[in-house]
Amino acid sequence: FLPMTAILSILLMVLTANWLQRRISWRDEIRRAIHARQFSVHYQPVYNNRTQSCTGAEALLRWTLPGGDSIRPDIFISAAEAEGMIVPLTRHLLDLIAEDVQQWQVEPGFHIGINVAADHLQHPAFVDDMLKFADKIKQTPLLITLELTERSLIKDGEDVARKLDRLRADGMKVAIDDFGTGHCSLSYLQTFALDYLKIDRGFINAIESLSGETPVLDAIINLSHKLQLEVLGEGVETALQYCYLRQRGVTFIQGYYYAHPMDNDALIAWLAEHEQ
Numbered sequence: 007f008l009p010m011t012a013i014l015s016i017l018l019m020v021l022t023a024n025w026l027q028r029r030i031s032w033r034d035e036i037r038r039a040i041h042a043r044q045f046s047v048h049y050q051p052v053y054n055n056r057t058q059s060c061t062g063a064e065a066l067l068r069w070t071l072p073g074g075d076s077i078r079p080d081i082f083i084s085a086a087e088a089e090g091m092i093v094p095l096t097r098h099l100l101d102l103i104a105e106d107v108q109q110w111q112v113e114p115g116f117h118i119g120i121n122v123a124a125d126h127l128q129h130p131a132f133v134d135d136m137l138k139f140a141d142k143i144k145q146t147p148l149l150i151t152l153e154l155t156e157r158s159l160i161k162d163g164e165d166v167a168r169k170l171d172r173l174r175a176d177g178m179k180v181a182i183d184d185f186g187t188g189h190c191s192l193s194y195l196q197t198f199a200l201d202y203l204k205i206d207r208g209f210i211n212a213i214e215s216l217s218g219e220t221p222v223l224d225a226i227i228n229l230s231h232k233l234q235l236e237v238l239g240e241g242v243e244t245a246l247q248y249c250y251l252r253q254r255g256v257t258f259i260q261g262y263y264y265a266h267p268m269d270n271d272a273l274i275a276w277l278a279e280h281e282q
């Protein structure tokens with residue numbers, strides 16, 4: 007017989023080795039996938055109720071394996087965030103976008119939404135990375151919108167606020183993403199100078215009729231008006247949801263009802279067919 011403590015320590019060693027193995031492999035896999043060009047960008051058009059046209063799109067990363075299968079963004083983005091790979095991955099995303107937008111024919115001021123993780127915002131090179139990107143795409147008259155999520159907490163709010171102010175002074179816009187789902191939405195409103203508030207899909211889902219009760223959603227819309235923030239409804243899937251939001255003065259609409267995320271070729275064709 008092995009004593010209980012020996013069994014336990016062997017078990018612990020096996021588990022630790024397994025865990026280390028997994029850690030190493032996500033990092034390596036992402037790094038390898040960058041070199042193998044397995045990442046690409048999809049773009050989801052955003053509808054502007056005021057101009058009744060598409061005035062922007064959000065960039066969404068895609069990871070396609072050689073066999074054609076893909077890994078879901080929420081899986082590999084959280085892995086990248088957990089393993090210290092989100093900064094290199096976002097830099098790669100910016101390079102991919104810079105290649106794609108060379109072919110875009112858009113009106114000046116067309117928005118390109120970029121999701122930025124807390125780790126990147128807190129990275130000393132963040133402002134430089136974004137300014138370099140802006141310089142790279144200057145041939146295309148785009149307006150960069152930085153989308154901040156609350157999935158991971160921003161620790162040094164003051165420092166990040168200064169960086170965002172610097173980029174806003176350079177003409178970039180700042181949006182708070184998935185509003186209402188994290189634990190710091192309201193403190194973000196206090197700490198950062200913002201331009202857009204993106205209402206999370208969960209609140210849009212609650213819309214069941216034009217006159218129905220959606221007190222939390224209504225309060226968020228009122229709040230954004232009060233703070234003079236532009237407001238966008240995310241994950242809008244039905245005409246009813248669209249009408250409800252339009253009636254309450256939500257200017258921007260994003261969701262399958264208007265357009266799905268699409269690859270760059272599809273977007274170029276889509277933009278040619280839709281008025282901007």
Ligand code: C2E
Pocket residue numbers: 050065066067078079080083099121122123155183184207240241242243260261262263267
């Ligand atoms: P998100 O920033 O909230 O992006 C919107 C997500 O909602 C996208 O999922 C989009 O495909 C999906 N969506 C859009 N319209 C609808 C709709 O009408 N109904 C439903 N059910 N879903 C809709 P996706 O592309 O799977 O991305 C998931 C999340 O992964 C994103 O949520 C974002 O947080 C993160 N992510 C994606 N790309 C990037 C990236 O390049 N960088 C970072 N940091 N995060 C990213």
Ligand code: CA
Pocket residue numbers: 064121153183
């Ligand atoms: Ca987003």
Ligand code: CA
Pocket residue numbers: 183184204206240
């Ligand atoms: Ca969102």
Ligand code: CA
Pocket residue numbers: 184206207
């Ligand atoms: Ca979301």
